[in-house]
Amino acid sequence: MAEIINVNRISKNYERKIALSSLSFTVEKGELVALIGPSGAGKTTLLNMLGAIFPPDQGEIVISGKQIAEMTDQKKRAKKIGMIRQQFDLVGELPVIHNVLAGRLSDWGVMKSLVSLLIPQDKDYATAALDRVGLKDKLYERTSKLSGGEQQRVALARLLVQSPEIVLADEPVASLDPARAEDVLELLVNIASEEKQTLIASLHSVEYARKYFDRLIALKNGELFFDLPSSSVSDDHIKRLYSLKEHS
Amino acid sequence: MERNWMSFELHKRKILSLILGLAFAASLFSVEWNSELIHNGGLTTAKQIGLAFFTPDLSGEILILALESSWTTLSYAAAGMSLALIIAFFFGVAASGVMVSGEKNKRLIKPFFRSQLGFMRAIHELVWAWLFVASIGLSPFAAIFALAIPYGGILGRIFADMLEDVPQEPIRALEAAGASKLQALWYGYLPMVRASITSYAMYRFECAVRSSAIMSFVGIGGLGYQIQLSLDDLHYDEVWTFVFFLIILVILIDAWSNQLRKRLIQ
Numbered sequence: 001m002a003e004i005i006n007v008n009r010i011s012k013n014y015e016r017k018i019a020l021s022s023l024s025f026t027v028e029k030g031e032l033v034a035l036i037g038p039s040g041a042g043k044t045t046l047l048n049m050l051g052a053i054f055p056p057d058q059g060e061i062v063i064s065g066k067q068i069a070e071m072t073d074q075k076k077r078a079k080k081i082g083m084i085r086q087q088f089d090l091v092g093e094l095p096v097i098h099n100v101l102a103g104r105l106s107d108w109g110v111m112k113s114l115v116s117l118l119i120p121q122d123k124d125y126a127t128a129a130l131d132r133v134g135l136k137d138k139l140y141e142r143t144s145k146l147s148g149g150e151q152q153r154v155a156l157a158r159l160l161v162q163s164p165e166i167v168l169a170d171e172p173v174a175s176l177d178p179a180r181a182e183d184v185l186e187l188l189v190n191i192a193s194e195e196k197q198t199l200i201a202s203l204h205s206v207e208y209a210r211k212y213f214d215r216l217i218a219l220k221n222g223e224l225f226f227d228l229p230s231s232s233v234s235d236d237h238i239k240r241l242y243s244l245k246e247h248s
Numbered sequence: 249m250e251r252n253w254m255s256f257e258l259h260k261r262k263i264l265s266l267i268l269g270l271a272f273a274a275s276l277f278s279v280e281w282n283s284e285l286i287h288n289g290g291l292t293t294a295k296q297i298g299l300a301f302f303t304p305d306l307s308g309e310i311l312i313l314a315l316e317s318s319w320t321t322l323s324y325a326a327a328g329m330s331l332a333l334i335i336a337f338f339f340g341v342a343a344s345g346v347m348v349s350g351e352k353n354k355r356l357i358k359p360f361f362r363s364q365l366g367f368m369r370a371i372h373e374l375v376w377a378w379l380f381v382a383s384i385g386l387s388p389f390a391a392i393f394a395l396a397i398p399y400g401g402i403l404g405r406i407f408a409d410m411l412e413d414v415p416q417e418p419i420r421a422l423e424a425a426g427a428s429k430l431q432a433l434w435y436g437y438l439p440m441v442r443a444s445i446t447s448y449a450m451y452r453f454e455c456a457v458r459s460s461a462i463m464s465f466v467g468i469g470g471l472g473y474q475i476q477l478s479l480d481d482l483h484y485d486e487v488w489t490f491v492f493f494l495i496i497l498v499i500l501i502d503a504w505s506n507q508l509r510k511r512l513i514q
């Protein structure tokens with residue numbers, strides 16, 4: 001399979017603190033990668049740099065052969081990279097349908113997006129996506145009235161409509177109770193494999209990471225701790241990853 | 249360094265409070281506390297006015313006049329507010345800096361528009377009214393502009409503050425989904441501030457009705473004008489009728505505003 005992400009010795013500092021130091025790895029198209037590691041390991045920092053929220057201090061990120069620093073057109077970038085975080089990402093005051101159709105904003109002009117707030121445009125996209133995440137009946141509900149798990153499904157529906165090649169998910173289920181967390185995670189992984197997307201998700205839970213992902217990248221203190229297929233990750237690996245004493 | 253600055257701030261506040269306290273005390277001395285404060289006939293007049301409260305003039309003629317004047321007052325307030333909302337929208341969006349990217353641009357744009365909003369509201373609507381009457385003469389437009397400018401300044405300022413305080417996660421997410429600045433305004437900023445700005449604008453509309461009532465001296469008629477006429481004729485019972493209509497107007501707007509707010513927040 002073709003390489004889609006190439007991370008080459010990237011570093012990032014916050015004032016005196018090192019968030020990531022000289023990290024390198026590559027991801028192939030269609031891979032499902034879980035990012036694990038103790039809190040403060042640098043997972044969010046890495047995902048934000050992959051999503052071009054901010055650039056690395058040193059090193060380079062290449063997406064499909066193109067420097068991420070050169071992908072300045074936000075609309076084109078949205079076709080390539082999509083992000084999902086915790087449920088605060090939605091506009092609670094809008095009806096569900098508009099939060100979902102926001103995934104079309106990269107294709108729409110200013111007029112069409114304005115008209116759509118009155119008469120929803122490309123409505124089929126929204127209904128299909130909401131059907132896929134099991135929220136067909138909530139089309140016109142106010143988003144803030146939905147539960148945390150439902151809101152995260154709406155965010156998934158937006159991502160379905162946006163349909164990027166790479167999906168970056170930062171703790172997508174952190175604020176959900178275990179049962180719902182697993183539902184949403186399963187949905188995220190299933191959608192990614194059906195749509196042939198490349199998925200990189202940071203997770204608190206090693207258990208979920210092993211269960212749903214092909215490959216685990218572990219970070220600790222801003223460095224790569226291990227990068228293994230989930231089947232070859234042993235309990236000892238995990239113990240050392242989360243132990244406080246170990247300094248790698 | 250930081251601490252020094254903090255304690256200086258604290259001192260500054262204490263000194264300011266002291267100066268304000270002294271100013272208030274001084275102002276008490278400057279009032280001449282003698283019988284001239286309330287003129288001799290004053291008490292009798294006050295009694296008459298007070299009694300008239302219980303016997304407002306409810307004759308058909310006065311009621312129709314009051315209704316007409318209420319309509320005039322309301323329509324000028326509405327016209328002024330509409331203009332104020334347009335001013336507030338454009339200046340508020342500009343002054344919030346949400347449409348420009350880059351810290352440097354923001355630092356340039358924001359103070360520029362904020363100071364213009366500051367200028368509009370620094371001058372009271374009655375002063376604007378004088379200025380407009382002096383320049384365009386006694387005309388309803390004088391009253392409408394006089395209302396629109398300071399109200400636009402106040403609303404624009406509040407609107408800009410609200411836009412700046414919007415939680416950033418949903419906006420970032422919209423931008424990550426490929427939304428332009430303008431699209432982020434429609435889909436993020438405006439829906440998020442809609443309920444609070446509507447409820448604040450309704451409160452301002454209430455204030456505009458009261459202002460519009462007393463602005464009758466620039467020649468727009470209305471409740472204030474009728475109150476003044478009745479006062480000159482010493483018809484205090486009519487005065488109260490008009491005052492009651494003004495109160496009813498404000499209460500009606502308040503009820504409408506509650507209705508709107510409930511619908512927006514639901």
Ligand SMILES: Nc1ncnc2c1ncn2[C@@H]1O[C@H](COP(=O)(O)OP(=O)(O)O)[C@@H](O)[C@H]1O
Nearest residue numbers: 014017018019038039040041042043044045046
């Ligand atoms: N905005 C910031 N300012 C200063 N330090 C930060 C900031 N964001 C993250 N850090 C630091 O960078 C390190 C990595 O953080 P983060 O990427 O959020 O880790 P994770 O997501 O794995 O918990 C942490 O030590 C954190 O304290």
Ligand SMILES: [Mg+2]
Nearest residue numbers: 043044045171
């Ligand atoms: Mg994090």
